[in-house]
Amino acid sequence: MDAGLAEAVALLPEWLRHQHWFTGSRTGPIEARAVFATLLHESEPRLWHVLAEVRHAEGVQIYQVPISVHPHRADRLDHVHLGRTSEGHVYDALHDKDATAILLSHFADGAPVADGLTFHVQKGATVPLGQPSLVMPGEHHNTSLAYGDASMLKVFRRIEPGRNPDVEIHEALTDAGCDLVAPLEGWVDGTWQDPQDGSERTANLAMLRGYLTTASDGWALATASVRDLYAEGDLHADEVGGDFAAESYRLGMSTARVHETLAEVLPTGTMSPADLAALSAAMNRRLDAAVVIVPELEPFAAGLRAHFDVLRDRTEAVPVQRIHGSYHLGQVLRTVVGWKLVDFEGEVLASAEERRAPHSPLRDVAQMLRSFDYAARHLLITDHPPEDPAHDQIVYRAQEWTQRNSEAFCNGYASASATDPRGDLDLLTAYEADKAVYEVVYEARRRPSWLPIPLAAVERLAQPR
Numbered sequence: 001m002d003a004g005l006a007e008a009v010a011l012l013p014e015w016l017r018h019q020h021w022f023t024g025s026r027t028g029p030i031e032a033r034a035v036f037a038t039l040l041h042e043s044e045p046r047l048w049h050v051l052a053e054v055r056h057a058e059g060v061q062i063y064q065v066p067i068s069v070h071p072h073r074a075d076r077l078d079h080v081h082l083g084r085t086s087e088g089h090v091y092d093a094l095h096d097k098d099a100t101a102i103l104l105s106h107f108a109d110g111a112p113v114a115d116g117l118t119f120h121v122q123k124g125a126t127v128p129l130g131q132p133s134l135v136m137p138g139e140h141h142n143t144s145l146a147y148g149d150a151s152m153l154k155v156f157r158r159i160e161p162g163r164n165p166d167v168e169i170h171e172a173l174t175d176a177g178c179d180l181v182a183p184l185e186g187w188v189d190g191t192w193q194d195p196q197d198g199s200e201r202t203a204n205l206a207m208l209r210g211y212l213t214t215a216s217d218g219w220a221l222a223t224a225s226v227r228d229l230y231a232e233g234d235l236h237a238d239e240v241g242g243d244f245a246a247e248s249y250r251l252g253m254s255t256a257r258v259h260e261t262l263a264e265v266l267p268t269g270t271m272s273p274a275d276l277a278a279l280s281a282a283m284n285r286r287l288d289a290a291v292v293i294v295p296e297l298e299p300f301a302a303g304l305r306a307h308f309d310v311l312r313d314r315t316e317a318v319p320v321q322r323i324h325g326s327y328h329l330g331q332v333l334r335t336v337v338g339w340k341l342v343d344f345e346g347e348v349l350a351s352a353e354e355r356r357a358p359h360s361p362l363r364d365v366a367q368m369l370r371s372f373d374y375a376a377r378h379l380l381i382t383d384h385p386p387e388d389p390a391h392d393q394i395v396y397r398a399q400e401w402t403q404r405n406s407e408a409f410c411n412g413y414a415s416a417s418a419t420d421p422r423g424d425l426d427l428l429t430a431y432e433a434d435k436a437v438y439e440v441v442y443e444a445r446r447r448p449s450w451l452p453i454p455l456a457a458v459e460r461l462a463q464p465r
């Protein structure tokens with residue numbers, strides 16, 4: 001391996017430990033080695049495209065880490081400085097505008113860049129050459145670059161062999177003419193040899209899609225509405241200026257339409273009674289594992305199990321299809337022409353196989369209902385903790401807000417679909433309870449101060465209906 005590259009790869013473990021998108025164990029030793037590296041640019045900045053195999057306390061994962069090397073320290077990149085090697089200073093290339101311009105230029109070339117790295121452009125798409133890139137702010141699981149307001153390049157960080165569901169679903173919906181997502185413009189494929197058994201592996205590494213201008217994310221809009229409600233403690237959700245129910249209704253309609261198109265263009269099937277029993281068992285297993293990680297779940301376990309066990313006794317099959325998979329208010333953007341859905345990658349803690357599997361669309365609906373509950377309750381933690389005299393009143397208002405928006409969402413969904421999601425309340429509730437259990441583990445690991453949100457949901461869901 002190139003000596004300068006080897007020195008740069010040696011800097012990765014300490015840096016990875018602090019990246020939000022690193023899903024491995026942050027404590028204990030981390031080791032990294034390049035399984036695939038391509039020199040994309042020779043002179044300043046030297047640009048390496050690297051796939052690194054990363055070993056940590058909980059396992060082995062592959063991460064995509066493009067790095068740029070400058071002979072002199074670049075002050076503007078101080079926040080993404082990995083360290084120094086004999087060749088110069090090493091940076092996270094995705095924050096380096098010189099490097100990201102080079103990356104984009106490879107789409108325009110339209111030819112394989114090197115062994116195992118191929119940039120594809122969708123027919124009719126324009127690559128926004130010359131537009132400077134900006135990393136999308138926020139704590140995300142990948143790194144997305146906006147090139148002006150023309151296109152957005154999403155660079156997947158954790159790489160798993162096979163098609164990435166985000167690319168697969170954007171391609172299917174774009175080809176179907178669906179205008180409820182940003183249109184797919186291109187993608188990057190990588191092929192490398194598995195370091196364990198030498199077999200060839202291929203994966204989607206990045207995705208170029210149209211930039212949605214005038215977009216506000218659903219979480220920001222919904223929580224602004226909740227803030228309005230909290231400020232008027234005596235008024236109900238339908239009486240305050242920032243009522244969100246009409247948006248929730250429209251979001252329900254857009255969700256139903258995306259589900260309908262996905263069912264038209266991607267494979268569908270059914271969950272037989274035996275499959276439902278297996279789903280019930282899987283939900284119970286997830287709960288068992290979660291109770292070990294978060295013992296506060298224990299008092300509610302029996303109540304939750306009742307929702308999962310109902311699925312075991314079903315006698316009729318349930319239709320399944322590709323769905324969003326990790327649906328929440330942060331995954332929907334409100335533009336002047338309506339709601340758009342983003343990020344079809346599925347749940348970050350789920351396996352690649354689970355993320356590609358077909359499910360009932362009710363799973364997405366249940367997840368969005370959980371998100372309404374999150375939006376309603378998250379300010380309780382910071383602004384109205386239990387010791388605040390207004391706490392109980394605000395909790396009541398939060399429940400009203402959740403109920404109002406959940407109903408509006410389901411009404412909107414039912415108006416645009418042959419199915420009212422409340423028609424199968426048992427399955428909907430089981431999915432909600434399963435997601436709440438997932439959230440308990442997610443928050444315990446990543447945002448412990450938010451743990452009361454899913455714990456309150458678990459407590460509510462554990463009561464008999």
Ligand SMILES: Nc1ncnc2c1ncn2[C@@H]1O[C@H](COP(=O)(O)OP(=O)(O)O)[C@@H](O)[C@H]1O
Nearest residue numbers: 136140141142152182210211212217330342343
């Ligand atoms: N096409 C787009 N146009 C404008 N903003 C977008 C677009 N796609 C995503 N975003 C914004 O970027 C954020 C990150 O994108 P997302 O696909 O969810 O990445 P991640 O999986 O890393 O969270 C989204 O929450 C959204 O606010």
Ligand SMILES: O=P(O)(O)O[C@H]1O[C@H](CO)[C@@H](O[C@H]2O[C@H](CO)[C@@H](O)[C@H](O)[C@H]2O)[C@H](O)[C@H]1O
Nearest residue numbers: 141326328329330346347348370371374439442
């Ligand atoms: O966005 P991802 O697909 O990576 O999903 C993960 O992160 C989400 C948090 O950003 C997490 O969602 C949970 O918190 C949201 C508020 O931040 C809330 O709206 C969701 O309802 C709640 O589940 C998601 O669970 C996790 O997989």
